Amino acid sequence: MLTWVARLAKWCPIGAISMELVKFDTQLMQNAEISGMLYQQGTLEGYEVREYLLEKWQRACAYCGAKDVPLEVEHIVPRSRHGSDRVSNLTLACEPCNQRKGTQTAAEFGYPEIQAQAKQPLRDAAAVNVTRWALYERLQATGLSVETGTGGRTKWNRTRRGLPKTHWLDAACVGASTPETLQVQQVIPLGIQATGRQRRQMCLVDRYGFPRTKGKEPSTVQGFRSGDIVRAVVPTGKHAGVYIGKAAVRARGSFNIATHAGTVTDISYRHCQRLHAADGYRYQKGAAALPLHASNAGVPAPHM
Numbered sequence: 001m002l003t004w005v006a007r008l009a010k011w012c013p014i015g016a017i018s019m020e021l022v023k024f025d026t027q028l029m030q031n032a033e034i035s036g037m038l039y040q041q042g043t044l045e046g047y048e049v050r051e052y053l054l055e056k057w058q059r060a061c062a063y064c065g066a067k068d069v070p071l072e073v074e075h076i077v078p079r080s081r082h083g084s085d086r087v088s089n090l091t092l093a094c095e096p097c098n099q100r101k102g103t104q105t106a107a108e109f110g111y112p113e114i115q116a117q118a119k120q121p122l123r124d125a126a127a128v129n130v131t132r133w134a135l136y137e138r139l140q141a142t143g144l145s146v147e148t149g150t151g152g153r154t155k156w157n158r159t160r161r162g163l164p165k166t167h168w169l170d171a172a173c174v175g176a177s178t179p180e181t182l183q184v185q186q187v188i189p190l191g192i193q194a195t196g197r198q199r200r201q202m203c204l205v206d207r208y209g210f211p212r213t214k215g216k217e218p219s220t221v222q223g224f225r226s227g228d229i230v231r232a233v234v235p236t237g238k239h240a241g242v243y244i245g246k247a248a249v250r251a252r253g254s255f256n257i258a259t260h261a262g263t264v265t266d267i268s269y270r271h272c273q274r275l276h277a278a279d280g281y282r283y284q285k286g287a288a289a290l291p292l293h294a295s296n297a298g299v300p301a302p303h304m
């Protein structure tokens, strides 16, 4: 991450960094539990409350325990029965449970313990990701101005601007400084994924610990490294042609090259010219380059 801050700062005039540091405003939510802040859908506070409830109820339906399903903010004592919008009267439920519960209280629905649980504020609400704090401190050390935002605010910003949920649009919506209108139509995001270089293991082993694959190839062969993007011009033979793609180097000096059209094998290093040295990152253009994992939904990642 710091490598990329340094690189980007070299290429573009970067003046400030916005970083998603926590999922919700811990101070605000501690006060909310004490003072009885009300939940209001669609407001920034509403988004903070939702993130808080997700954490408090472990991202599962309070009634059936379903995970990875859409969860609705649910009133334990329904509003129609004069239940309040206080955080202590709220939980999360999947749609079927919410429907079945109807106008019953949690106790009437068969879950008296939910009411007691809801009254307990989330303990250690301040226990945020230590790694992220460390990153925050190091980002500050760059001398750039660093703004932090919550995951709740990111979602609120993105939703109010009518933008779909993608990693790169979330990244563009971090922090209070997010412009009122974001021009995203012509933007093609560049996905950068750390791939590491070679495995440390010398070979893969089976479950008994016996070698399953042959030993690791040397990392550099004739000056080439696996992952290098190369251009090969093969003048003659059955592989005659021009290939551009990612090389997998072999000790004997003939490489496999993964091109757009498929992989060509056994191309001698003599025909290859390096276009781009492998640097431990994968680069891909376009939104498809930034997959969004279902399990990742709602879990903030550090954004710049």
Ligand SMILES: [Zn+2]
Binding pocket: 061, 062, 063, 064, 065, 066, 093, 094, 095, 096, 097, 098
């Ligand atoms: Zn449920």
